[in-house]
Amino acid sequence: MIIDYKRKQLNLKIVYYGPALSGKTTNLEYIHAHTSPDRRSNLVSLKTAEDRTLFFDFLQLELGRISGLVPIIQLYTVPGQTYYQASRKVVLKGADGIVFVADSARERALDNIVSWCDLHMHMREHQLHERTPVVIQLNKQDADGALGEEEMRSLLNAKDCPVVGAVAVNGRGVLETVKLICGETIRFIQTTAREKRQ
Numbered sequence: 001m002i003i004d005y006k007r008k009q010l011n012l013k014i015v016y017y018g019p020a021l022s023g024k025t026t027n028l029e030y031i032h033a034h035t036s037p038d039r040r041s042n043l044v045s046l047k048t049a050e051d052r053t054l055f056f057d058f059l060q061l062e063l064g065r066i067s068g069l070v071p072i073i074q075l076y077t078v079p080g081q082t083y084y085q086a087s088r089k090v091v092l093k094g095a096d097g098i099v100f101v102a103d104s105a106r107e108r109a110l111d112n113i114v115s116w117c118d119l120h121m122h123m124r125e126h127q128l129h130e131r132t133p134v135v136i137q138l139n140k141q142d143a144d145g146a147l148g149e150e151e152m153r154s155l156l157n158a159k160d161c162p163v164v165g166a167v168a169v170n171g172r173g174v175l176e177t178v179k180l181i182c183g184e185t186i187r188f189i190q191t192t193a194r195e196k197r198q
């Protein structure tokens with residue numbers, strides 16, 4: 001979190017994390033297409049040598065004023081492929097909130113577990129606050145025999161995170177997810193600021 005007092009801006013970093021091809025870029029594309037151009041940046045995608053794989057995507061959103069500050073939300077995605085471990089760690093640094101985009105297709109169960117463990121390892125390495133908000137998005141709910149909320153919770157051993165079902169290709173759950181993580185992140189920042197003052 002960076003507060004720019006001159007511009008009265010509160011910069012928040014939200015990272016979309018998850019296994020390769022779970023739909024992280026698709027989320028940002030949908031948000032970009034469905035927010036007013038005067039409240040968002042262009043969608044910036046840094047491509048790697050391969051075609052579909054991206055080094056990361058970036059999109060900035062502006063929300064209405066809170067306590068005299070304008071929250072500027074910076075959304076990032078990480079590349080999911082195993083060999084981009086180092087880039088994932090860099091992108092995650094300084095995150096104020098995290099969306100874990102899980103792939104609900106049954107055959108991707110193991111990939112979700114690996115990515116979830118990898119996320120928590122990096123969170124510890126960056127000494128991110130243990131209460132840093134994490135929202136789980138169960139994407140690809142349209143897949144045959146898609147895993148439901150309870151199954152995914154027990155798979156990831158995630159009891160307390162809010163879960164949103166989604167089909168990012170047609171936009172279902174996408175705006176709901178981003179609103180939820182923004183709300184959770186702002187609440188978390190307000191709570192920790194209050195705790196520090198006490």
Ligand SMILES: Nc1nc2c(ncn2[C@@H]2O[C@H](COP(=O)(O)OP(=O)(O)O)[C@@H](O)[C@H]2O)c(=O)[nH]1
Pocket residue numbers: 018019020021022023024025026027077080139140141142143166167168169170
């Ligand atoms: N069936 C289905 N396909 C999806 C969904 N969300 C994304 N995809 C597709 O999955 C592929 C990978 O998506 P992408 O956003 O590039 O994944 P990323 O690697 O996590 O950034 C693309 O072909 C998307 O169109 C979904 O909810 N359902």
Ligand SMILES: [Mg+2]
Pocket residue numbers: 024025026053054077078079
């Ligand atoms: Mg991507």
